[in-house]
Every structure is written in structure tokens, then in C-alpha cells.
Amino acid sequence: MKNTLLIIVFLLLNTPLFSHEGGHGIPLKQWELTTTNEIIQADFINYENGEVWLMDSNHTIQSFQITDFVEADQKYIKTKSEFIHSLNGSETIKVAPQSVSSFNWALIALGIFLLSFSVFKLIKQKKAVYLTHGVLGLGVILIVSCKNTNSAKTSTVQVPANDVSLMQTFFEKFDGVTTHSDDNYLYVSSNGLPDHDMMVGITNWQQQVPINQNYTGDNSWAIPTHPKMAENPLSTKTNLLKGAIAVAVNGIPIFNPLNNRGEDANAIGELDNWGGHCGRADDYHYHLPPLHLQDQVGAGNPVAYAVDGFPVYGKTTDKLDEYLGKMNLHGSYQYHTIDEYPYFIAGMRGEVKLDPKTEAPENQVSPQPRTQELRPALRPLRGAEIIDFESLGDNAYSLTYSLDSKEYIINYKWDSDDNYSYEFINPDGTSSFETYKPREK
Structure with a gap:
């Protein structure tokens, strides 16, 4: 029993190490308006040229003048704004997920030991005191694991839907x-x-x-x-x-x-x-x-x-x-x-x-x-430069390219049945023709 009390005292003294920061949900910040003496709850969005944008729990964005807020809130707004601008700057601030510390690993090991020891003793001697040890051991494991799982999550900004x-x-x-x-x-x-x-x-x-x-x-x-x-x-x-x-x-x-x-x-x-x-x-x-x-x-x-x-x-x-x-x-x-x-x-x-x-x-x-x-896919035509492209009417085009100081022309078109025809005109006026139809899917 004496050992059990020592463990309980140890856990109570270290409660801040295990508890979730802010609980399982982060509440909206409270803002005090000097103009109406009203208290509102909202998230900070942006501050620029004396204007402040906040978003409430319904994702509605409201704008205020910075002078509408009490002095403490004004200071918070300016500090937050500087931080956001640093994120948007050339040097991006990255927050690495927290890993399990050596101290927490020791606590987990202690929990596993207590849990294992109590199970073994329960089987052997069936004493209630060992059940208490087991519960404490399981509690240590769950609390530390919960803390580290929570802290390892990367916070992402929630953005509104597109219009x-x-x-x-x-x-x-x-x-x-x-x-x-x-x-x-x-x-x-x-x-x-x-x-x-x-x-x-x-x-x-x-x-x-x-x-x-x-x-x-x-x-x-x-x-x-x-x-x-x-x-x-x-x-x-x-x-x-x-x-x-x-x-x-x-x-x-x-x-x-x-x-x-x-x-x-x-x-x-x-x-x-x-x-x-x-x-x-x-x-x-x-x-x-x-x-x-x-x-x-x-x-x-x-x-x-x-x-x-x-x-x-x-x-x-x-x-x-x-x-x-x-x-x-x-x-x-x-x-x-x-x-x-x-x-x-x-x-x-x-x-x-x-x-x-x-x-x-x-x-x-x-x-x-x-x-x-x-x-068929073709290879790059080295030395060629496209110098002209024009429409010849509906679904008809002409492309001109230069190669070795000579001009070549490709005239091509297609009809409503997806029949494609190509005429390749050489610098000496001779030409060749090709026709294609898309393959069935």
C-alpha cells in the first residue's frame, strides 16, 4: 500500500506533464470591443492597414478597425500579424512534431512494468493491491501515449469553401x-x-x-x-x-x-x-x-x-x-x-x-x-523554329516553320466525323498528304 501511495503522489506532482494542452478542442479567442463593450469569440484571420478580419464559429468573416479593440487585444493582433507575415516571407517557419521524450519513455516503461507485474501477481496470489498497481500502470501508459499522440498532430489551417x-x-x-x-x-x-x-x-x-x-x-x-x-x-x-x-x-x-x-x-x-x-x-x-x-x-x-x-x-x-x-x-x-x-x-x-x-x-x-x-509521336526536329500559325477557318489551321533558312508549311483540318487530314508542303512546292481517324476507345 505504501508503494501505491508513492506512485499516486508521483503522478499528481507531474500532472501538467501529462494533461492535454487546452483539452481536446481549442476554444475561440475572446475579443473585447471598446466601441460597444461587447465580448465576441472568433479566430484571428488577418490585419492590414488598420483593418482586422476575424472568423467566428460559423466561419463568418467580420472586419473591424484595430482601434475598436482594447489595448491588450491590439497588441495581440499586431504580434500575430507579424508572425503570419513571417510565415509568408522567404523564410518559412516549420514546427516539427514533438517526439516522445526520454522522461516519457521512462514513464511508459514504468507503466508497462507495473501492468505486467500486477497481472503476474494476480494470477499467482489474487491480491487486490496488485490490481491497483495494474490500473496505475495502464493509466501511465494511456496518459503519456495520449499526450504524445496529441502533440504529434500537425495543425492545419481550415479554409472556407470556394465561391x-x-x-x-x-x-x-x-x-x-x-x-x-x-x-x-x-x-x-x-x-x-x-x-x-x-x-x-x-x-x-x-x-x-x-x-x-x-x-x-x-x-x-x-x-x-x-x-x-x-x-x-x-x-x-x-x-x-x-x-x-x-x-x-x-x-x-x-x-x-x-x-x-x-x-x-x-x-x-x-x-x-x-x-x-x-x-x-x-x-x-x-x-x-x-x-x-x-x-x-x-x-x-x-x-x-x-x-x-x-x-x-x-x-x-x-x-x-x-x-x-x-x-x-x-x-x-x-x-x-x-x-x-x-x-x-x-x-x-x-x-x-x-x-x-x-x-x-x-x-x-x-x-x-x-x-x-x-x-505517331515524332522526334524533335532539331534546328526548326515555328514562325507562323494561323486559322484557315473552322477546324482548319496552318503552321509554318523554318529549317536551314527554308520554310515548310503544314496545313491541317478535321470534319464533324473526326476525320483529320494533313498536307505537308516543302520549300520547293511539292507536298504530301496524311489522313487519320481517332482509334476507338
């Missing part, structure tokens, strides 16, 4: 782009062809030309409408070299700035004057954020949405985090663009589901629309 109606207004500014939604995604449908010129400026060309794609119905682009901050964001330097990482507001997918060989596609001349080119399926896509769309969507509006659900904006003078993004005034997250690699989305800040059939670095986000190769 689907607002997102639709950005996409539907562009002819041929349509949207629909369900409980989880906004679906973006298009034919995969932008309304601007393409291909001109490419000096590292794999002889692909842009054709229409069936990004419709179940094969549309899917953008999460309830984004979540990822505990372990995926670096786009070592992940997602396959498939799109964002969708431009004109319905054109945006791939990783690195090609599937891990090369900066822009730096090696693979991209046109609009930051895009064609893949093996003659599918046109960007590898850079399409800042040229800013004029059409309006200043201060996104030019794309990442496949984690967060918007992509143009350049900013604000400090960005290591993923080239920042928290915004709505309590959510947004990416921005810079002039050099990685250009945008240095890491996928939101949660994404990966296609289990792919592996890093050539893994891709799922769901991902399908494309289908029409012509």
Missing part, C-alpha cells in the same frame, strides 16, 4: 468554355484550343500541332470546391511531372513548368510566346501561368485554378511563402507568379489525390481528363 458562382464567372468569360458542379468539384469543359495564336516562338519542337480535345462530360477538368491545406505539400520539383497541375480560366490545362524529363520547358525553347505547346496527343497546354489572360478576366482576378482548388494570380509585391503563395483576406490561400523558375506553384499547397498508377516524379493528380494520340 462556385464566382469561379464560374471567370471561366465562362471565354467562348466555348462551360462549367457545372456537384458537391465536391467544379467541372470545366472545353475543346482544348485557346482563342489566341499558338506555337509561334518554339525552337525545340517535337513536330506536334494543336488539335481539338474532348474535355467534356465525365472527361472535364475537375477543381475541388472545398480545398484543404495539406500537411505535407508536394514539391513540384520532384512530383507531378505528368498531367496538369492547374486549369487556366480559358479551359486550357497548365502542366508543371518542368517537362517529363525534369527540364525547364521554357528555358530549353519548348514553349511558344504564350507559354504553351503540344503534347504527344497533339493536346495544347501551358507550362507557364497565362498572364496574357489578365486583360480578359480583369485586374485582381485569377488567371487559373490549381487542381488543389486554390486560385492562381499574376505577380504581386507581397511576400510569398516557399510554395509561391500566401493566405488571403478571405482566410483562404492563393498562388502567385514570378519571372523565373519555378514560375508558380512551387509546391501543391492543398490536398490532392494521386493517381495510384503513377509514381514520383511522373505522378499526377486524379481525376485527370484523358487525351488520345492521333498521329
Whole structure:
């Protein structure tokens, strides 16, 4: 009995070491307003230019002037704001999960010993005092384990759902782009062809030309409408070299700035004057954020949405985090663009589901629309430069490239039955023809 009392005293003296900090849920902070003498409960979101944003338990965001708060709350706001700005700066503060300390390991060992000893003695002598030892031992194990399990969890910021109606207004500014939604995604449908010129400026060309794609119905682009901050964001330097990482507001997918060989596609001349080119399926896509769309969507509006659900904006003078993004005034997250690699989305800040059939670095986000190769994939045509591209009418285009100071032309078109025809015109005027029809799925 004497030993039992000693153990109880020991546990009581060390209660602060074992208890959950703040219990199993962290309450909202209380704020005292000087203007109304009101006490409100809310989370701090942002402070900028004298204005403070708070979010209550219903996820409603309210704004106040900092002078509306008592002096202690004003000091808290400024300190918290400086901390958040440090997170959005070039040096990101990372909090490592706490590991089980040596002291706690000793306590766990003590608990295991007491539990084992009591079980053995109960079997041998059936004395109640050993049952007490066993309960104490089990208690030590559970308390210490609970403490460390709780402290090892990484806290993630809860962000509000996207405004689907607002997102639709950005996409539907562009002819041929349509949207629909369900409980989880906004679906973006298009034919995969932008309304601007393409291909001109490419000096590292794999002889692909842009054709229409069936990004419709179940094969549309899917953008999460309830984004979540990822505990372990995926670096786009070592992940997602396959498939799109964002969708431009004109319905054109945006791939990783690195090609599937891990090369900066822009730096090696693979991209046109609009930051895009064609893949093996003659599918046109960007590898850079399409800042040229800013004029059409309006200043201060996104030019794309990442496949984690967060918007992509143009350049900013604000400090960005290591993923080239920042928290915004709505309590959510947004990416921005810079002039050099990685250009945008240095890491996928939101949660994404990966296609289990792919592996890093050539893994891709799922769901991902399908494309289908029409012509056999060709090799890069060394020394060629695309110098002109024009529309010849509905579903008809002409591409001109220069090679060894001579000009070559490819005229191509397709009909409503998906019959594709190509004419290859040589510098001497001779030509050859090829026809294709997509293979049955």
C-alpha cells in the first residue's frame, strides 16, 4: 500500500506533464470591443492597414478597425500579424512534431512494468493491491501515449469553401468554355484550343500541332470546391511531372513548368510566346501561368485554378511563402507568379489525390481528363523554329516553320466525323498528304 501511495503522489506532482494542452478542442479567442463593450469569440484571420478580419464559429468573416479593440487585444493582433507575415516571407517557419521524450519513455516503461507485474501477481496470489498497481500502470501508459499522440498532430489551417458562382464567372468569360458542379468539384469543359495564336516562338519542337480535345462530360477538368491545406505539400520539383497541375480560366490545362524529363520547358525553347505547346496527343497546354489572360478576366482576378482548388494570380509585391503563395483576406490561400523558375506553384499547397498508377516524379493528380494520340509521336526536329500559325477557318489551321533558312508549311483540318487530314508542303512546292481517324476507345 505504501508503494501505491508513492506512485499516486508521483503522478499528481507531474500532472501538467501529462494533461492535454487546452483539452481536446481549442476554444475561440475572446475579443473585447471598446466601441460597444461587447465580448465576441472568433479566430484571428488577418490585419492590414488598420483593418482586422476575424472568423467566428460559423466561419463568418467580420472586419473591424484595430482601434475598436482594447489595448491588450491590439497588441495581440499586431504580434500575430507579424508572425503570419513571417510565415509568408522567404523564410518559412516549420514546427516539427514533438517526439516522445526520454522522461516519457521512462514513464511508459514504468507503466508497462507495473501492468505486467500486477497481472503476474494476480494470477499467482489474487491480491487486490496488485490490481491497483495494474490500473496505475495502464493509466501511465494511456496518459503519456495520449499526450504524445496529441502533440504529434500537425495543425492545419481550415479554409472556407470556394465561391462556385464566382469561379464560374471567370471561366465562362471565354467562348466555348462551360462549367457545372456537384458537391465536391467544379467541372470545366472545353475543346482544348485557346482563342489566341499558338506555337509561334518554339525552337525545340517535337513536330506536334494543336488539335481539338474532348474535355467534356465525365472527361472535364475537375477543381475541388472545398480545398484543404495539406500537411505535407508536394514539391513540384520532384512530383507531378505528368498531367496538369492547374486549369487556366480559358479551359486550357497548365502542366508543371518542368517537362517529363525534369527540364525547364521554357528555358530549353519548348514553349511558344504564350507559354504553351503540344503534347504527344497533339493536346495544347501551358507550362507557364497565362498572364496574357489578365486583360480578359480583369485586374485582381485569377488567371487559373490549381487542381488543389486554390486560385492562381499574376505577380504581386507581397511576400510569398516557399510554395509561391500566401493566405488571403478571405482566410483562404492563393498562388502567385514570378519571372523565373519555378514560375508558380512551387509546391501543391492543398490536398490532392494521386493517381495510384503513377509514381514520383511522373505522378499526377486524379481525376485527370484523358487525351488520345492521333498521329505517331515524332522526334524533335532539331534546328526548326515555328514562325507562323494561323486559322484557315473552322477546324482548319496552318503552321509554318523554318529549317536551314527554308520554310515548310503544314496545313491541317478535321470534319464533324473526326476525320483529320494533313498536307505537308516543302520549300520547293511539292507536298504530301496524311489522313487519320481517332482509334476507338
